């Protein structure tokens with residue numbers, strides 16, 4: 001029997017843990033541990049209670065030992081100050097940084113750390129100041145550019161992927177917020193008044209009711225997760241059994257409502273990954289977006305739609321990042337530890353993302369400065385930056401002519417890790433953008449073999465050699481890289497640069513599934 005004096009409420013747990021770990025542990029951190037079955041939940045008269053000993057042993061087994069453990073695996077030269085472990089998810093995804101998912105993004109605080117004017121024990125001088133120009137030749141979703149804009153530093157971003165540049169563009173555009181809100185409202189209204197299919201709605205309502213009863217009975221939360229954590233249930237066997245049981249209910253319901261869930265053809269990405277009703281809704285909203293006259297609003301709405309359709313692909317919750325096979329029936333979800341269902345309509349996601357996007361744009365509008373920027377969709381090995389800046393922004397071109405570019409802050413693709421076009425295949429398919437997969441440096445599809453590494457080294461060196469022409473004589477180049485093959489010394493040599501310094505940082509903010517100690521290096525290159 002549990003002694004009551006060992007039970008504490010969420011607030012007491014948060015205070016105790018903050019003291020114990022000497023860093024802020026919020027009440028929502030504690031609730032997260034309860035919700036995910038890491039510590040057991042007790043129901044008290046005044047809400048949730050947890051056992052202090054349970055909490056203590058959780059922290060002793062993980063958090064408290066993390067730094068020592070990481071240093072053992074990654075080496076003692078790991079710079080823990082660059083872990084940014086004090087940051088909450090809310091900080092690392094602040095304002096427009098979470099406008100659209102993008103695999104391979106770095107956190108804005110890392111950019112800030114290197115391009116702001118502070119100095120500390122590790123960064124002994126400031127490399128950029130307000131009014132300088134920073135270049136990111138692999139600008140991806142635009143993290144460097146957004147941070148520079150917040151800090152009064154002019155920025156130029158180049159990326160070979162058209163859709164990545166579009167994500168960056170919409171983050172940086174300055175909008176007329178009222179006109180934008182009106183445009184969003186019009187589309188939301190059209191969806192709810194003209195689009196919604198009553199048959200699908202009734203089917204989904206009925207399904208949700210049955211699903212909720214089934215999950216409460218067989219996967220009660222958080223009790224089920226706690227039992228899994230303690231190894232009291234064979235998850236695989238139990239889940240398969242229950243998944244099969246519910247599938248019978250699901251099939252009967254589909255039949256009874258006459259709902260069409262099978263794709264008719266599988267030719268394009270959209271054909272394969274969306275059930276017919278969602279496909280119809282996507283086309284409907286996209287046609288409305290195409291009619292928007294103001295180009296910035298149009299692009300932003302297109303990005304909201306793209307974010308929506310990414311979430312509405314017919315896949316399981318745990319396969320969202322790496323698609324396997326289309327999932328058009330209910331299934332046991334390894335992420336949520338219960339039976340989940342595919343989506344049948346985009347409406348709720350579109351609304352959620354529309355509201356979220358407007359809020360983020362609004363927040364960014366309060367912190368953005370007048371710094372200039374240019375985003376260029378080109379191959380960084382051959383782009384003529386001078387020409388591009390001249391065409392895009394006369395004011396920036398004048399600053400560039402006078403001062404040149406002060407330096408680079410970038411994270412190049414890592415050899416054989418990500419296909420940057422393919423990760424947004426749904427958007428390329430919907431918008432009909434040209435894909436330049438063959439110009440990507442070090443894509444996943446080329447692997448990590450000898451030839452892939454050789455061409456990667458040449459590719460990154462070619463980018464640096466090309467960009468060098470536009471840099472100030474006393475330039476600073478920062479490259480965030482996971483250099484497990486030790487390729488960067490050769491890259492520096494081929495680029496006619498020297499490795500001036502290296503900062504090795506732990507990468508903590510990774511997904512639940514992928515918690516192995518992992519570090520990356522920020523290389524600081526200078527001219528020879």
Ligand SMILES: C[S@@+](CC[C@H](N)C(=O)[O-])C[C@H]1O[C@@H](n2cnc3c(N)ncnc32)[C@H](O)[C@@H]1O
Nearest residue numbers: 105106138140141143159160379380420440441
């Ligand atoms: C690691 S990501 C950069 C992510 C970025 N730091 C962010 O926070 O969003 C690397 C980027 O390099 C781009 N890339 C690959 N080859 C390129 C090339 N030849 N020229 C320009 N960009 C290229 C990819 O499209 C990808 O967006």
